[in-house]
Amino acid sequence: MSYAGELVGATAWGLDLLDSRFRVFESDLWGLPDTFRDHYQDIGQSADLVSQQMIRQQIPVHHLSVQSLEDWHQSDLYQNVFRIYGVEHGMVAPLIGVGRLIGGIYFMRGKELPAFGDPDLIQVSSLCQHLSVRLATLRLAIAPSIVNGLTPREIDIAELVAQGFSNREIALKLNISRDAVKQVLKRIFRKLDVSARAEMVAKLKV
Secondary structure (H helix, E strand, C coil): CCCHHHHHCCCEEEEEEECCCCCEEEEEEECCCHHHHHHHHHHCHHHCHHHHHHHHHCCCEEHHHCCCHHHHHHCHHHHHHHCCCCCCEEEEEEEEECCEEEEEEEEEECCCCCCCCHHHHHHHHHHHHHHHHHHHHCCCCECHHHHCCCCHHHHHHHHHHHCCCCHHHHHHHHCCCHHHHHHHHHHHHHHHCCCCHHHHHHHHEC
16 A cells, blocks of 8 residues: 555545444555645545546546536535645545445645546556455454364454444344344454453454
8 A cells, every 4th residue: 555656647546444334443654744634624525526426336436427527616616625745636446345335545646746536547447456355355463373263153253343334234144043143242352351342352463
């Protein structure tokens, strides 16, 4: 990710990881101060037509593919966030894993550079495919001493909890009942001597 922006000539770029309700739970940003992210969150994702379309269709999208340049310049998001930080053009692409949208990678350019176009979407698609495969195959880094104490089913459920899934979603994904998920979590809590999901995830990660 430190060099991802060079692929498409971006002046700034970032990575958001999403929970099962498409809420950002982890984020990294390169090329801009953290205050950019804060101001963006104040405006809200609902004002970002590009991100909305990416989430709906799960395809790479740039600003000119969803609105005219004039409409973009008149939007609250541009006027109150992007313009202030010298960002003129944006593009976002999906990261897919465990059968769902798990994040997005976004790229930005200043006024001195041309707008993103379809060739950029093709280029970033390859990067997203690589990152999606990598994220999908990453499992919790669980210490061997802990692994030996957990069953494969317990490890599977712990990993899904760490990815932001609810008990109901875990039950559907694993084709088991919600009560079964609760019972497994209780066993994991006892084995790890924890009392909450976040505490469990923190203890499992090395």
